[in-house]
Amino acid sequence: MTAALRFDPIRLPPECERLRKEVRAFLADEIAAGTFDPHQPNREDTDAPEFSRRVGERGWLGMTWPKKYGGHERTFLERYVVTEEMRVANAPTRRFFVADRQSGPVLLKYAPEHVKMDILPRICRGEVCFAIGMSEPNSGSDLFAAKTKATKTDGGFLINGTKIWTSSAHIADYMIAIFRTSPPTKENRRHGLTQFLVKMKQPGIQVNPIGQITGQYEFNEVVFTDYFVPDDHMLGEIDGAWKQATSELAYERSGPERFLETYYVLTELVRAVGNNPDTRSAEGIGRLVAQLHTMRRMSVSVAGMLQAGKEPVVEASIVKDIGTVWEQQLPHRVRDLAAFVEENATNRETLENQLSFAIKTAPKLTIQGGTTEVLRGIIARGLGLR
């Protein structure tokens, strides 16, 4: 067989189901207290620092990290349950989500001990927000074309250049970014980039908001002018960021956030059609639910593999490819199915508002965090085609 793709069925253990109940109760309390409205994914300001701290207090940040850094040494499957419940409830996770999923694990692996001791416990308490500095005005999917320079100086590096499409940079306390420390070599065009931890909200960094077609301002242009980064904020090997980038992908690409982004329109459609749907609505809903269930089982399976210490990069890319295409199409399918919903359905206005937002959100889902084209290239490599 060419490609031994593995998606072994994982049954969530009992501790996950206990945890799920706790998370649901917590979110119900937050909704009752007015922290957020689960029916309103398109709120103006998705930053919720107090909510973030309360999530940290519950022990739901840095769940899989060592206790000495403030973590809780729980399983990837437990983290999975917390993530999916938050996502389905439309909880405001912006402030902590990137740090918990991606930046923390990078620091755990590559940061010096004193930096870990300083920052990781604060991530676990929900106090700090992270951004990721990858794309630049002329390098997006082609990550290794990045030009923003880190020039060696006394005790550190001076950064000059521009990052762009940087989500949350306007509220972030830190950014993990790649900068050019050497030119690429003839043999390896990926050579010469280095990963750094950058402290935001300092002189030398200017954050300019960029309006999105949804009406939100969640990404930014970040301009560095002679910004100083100390030596101990270099992460991993100098010029060797390319070796460090790939193993993160399985974490980043396979989570429930990769197919649940527009889930709310499906719930609202079910509400709108009522308990006795006609055949057309029933079939449409049945297919969507079957597709959703399948993706979730694939995604849980990848979480199980991560828990077992594997690096299922191809499987994770498949989950993101299928999942993001699905969540992109979902609002359009729901719009189709809602076409004959009774004018007087009680939630008609909610559904219409949600559809409008979800349809405007849809185009970004197959672009952010690795485009469909990049993912299919990775899958093709895994199949032995390139």
Add this chain to the structure above:
Amino acid sequence: MAESENIVAETAEKIFADLADAQTINSDSDGGWKAPLWQALTEAGLPLAWVPDDLGGSGASLAEGFSVLSAAGRFAVAVPLAETMLAGWLLAQAKIASPEGEMTVAPASPRDRITLNADGTLSGRARGVPFAKVAKHIAVLAGGANGPSIALVDAAAVRIEAGLNLGGDASDTLTFANVAPIKIKPAPKGFDQTALMLMGGVARSLQIAGALESMLDISVRYSNERVAFEKKISKFQAVQHNLAKLAGESAAALAAATSAADAIANGTSFDDAFFLEAASAKIRCSEAAEKGAAIAHQVHGAIGFTVEHILHRYTLRALAWRDDFGSESYWAVELGKLVAARGADELWPLVASR
């Protein structure tokens, strides 16, 4: 996968590799390969894998049997292995011993009904019953005044109109006109035609997923051999992306089918969560069969459209299997009704139940 599943699956794989090589059987027009294959499968105890020892079978676990079906799908096996396994399983539900030889199950469609008459005979019609023409016995689920019954019927007592499915395998119409069964017993409490259809649907889902694995495998190999425009076609990005999509469909089918099989093997009741697993598997695997078969043929070009090439053995069977034990449209309607009846706020708890 547990160790024992591996051994049973490996036994099946080895038999298929030795006696059901796709290229060999594809050029064997008189079907002379079928008898040795069936004999080897029988000697290994696979057709009656799901029948306990005391009822004449080999007493394998559900999980072990499911792994055999995955292997059967990977080889697109055209003998009634899945059907005999399902028949033995159905009979065992009512503690009826399985006879030797090929069997099949009726009904094989959720819309067909067989009725138990007051005089103890069976009446009704079942369409699209796989391999009925070659079966010696038929395991029947019949409805009656006192609820469902399970019966063992001599195939010779039933009128069989021969038909063929897309893959060229027997798919027949059975007419039961006051047929006296060899044995009949009440179905266990809670067991009904939906349970039979879901079990059959999961079997077909595993077979479709297996066939898709093979479609991916032979399509990738072909793309690495075939040269066009002075390079291997696997080097064209359009072809790479098509194959990546095929891998995605194969992965989705595999995940959906094995998840449902796992739910049955480790479940205790046919509840809503189980319905979600089994119905979703049939829906998603059928969708994957459509998308995957189209890509596999596209990659192969004209050669894949020929009788001589083995590709059709997998693509046409995967497409045919969509129709058995309820199509994807049927299960989508049923699943949609279930979801709607539970209400919007109970959708996520259902999806997140495992």
